[in-house]
Amino acid sequence: MATILMITGDFVEDYENMVPFQALMAMGHQVDAVCPGKSAGENIATAIHDFEGDQTYTEKRGHNFTLNANFDSVEAEDYDALYIPGGRSPEYLRLNTQVIGLIQNFFAAGKPIASICHGVQLLTAAGVIEGKKVSAYPACQPEVEAAGAEFVHIEMDQAITDSNLVTAPAWPAHPAMLSQFVKLFK
Template structure:
């Protein structure tokens, strides 16, 4: 019952930590993936986490869901082939994918956003639309296996929706 978090440097600290701890509270095991196993990944506000696994080691079939926190992290890792492949595979398997704030940048780079209803931080709204997504300005948007939210203020809606979906698995 593992939940994968893909994380890049300068992630938005609370957008990782809030759902990370909620997942634990509900009895699931969060796993942090980074560029290298054991590497320290530092958030925008100075909190650090250690990668449990490298992106190259991830097998999406081993996880219930994928969580993509925002901040600058998605921008830093969105072009990595393994990050795009992980994301595509979660969509192929129809497993839940939860992206908040700048997280949809990874969805855009992975080519999985076309035709999906999605929300994000306002500054990437045009990117979402250009990639074929239908932008919805709402605290949380669910479309099939995709859960998305706009910013840290939406975290209660984001996390509760993620937990609701995980409990159905």
């Protein structure tokens, strides 16, 4: 079974954080959830994003999520794959040079990486998606294209794989994204 690193943070999208975390563990994989500046046993706040007929998603306070590993001790070499949830946490996590370095190390090693929704903000900041076909929440299209990737419009419940990278627009895509992601594990 694979050992997966999940980089998360305050106001991550609740479903995009909790559902893959639990589903991957239910499949027998080890998932280490980390957040810069926090340790195992500490909580992050989540946000619930929903599609209720407005021009964009709505946001409500979600659950507390307990981290199970320490960010300061993770090394890309210790993991088989990387999962990046969306929500609002990627917009500030992309400012952390250690987070960016971890992502770059996963890409350099060719390890499987999954990103959903606004998680692509971490990939664009890391400069690792040039030439790739990528999906994300539609509002992220300008960032994806500025990073030299092709933004692929797919339904909210679909995902796309380009070599070692699986991306999806939002939490309705969990079944497709997780299915494609675990197929990449060696």
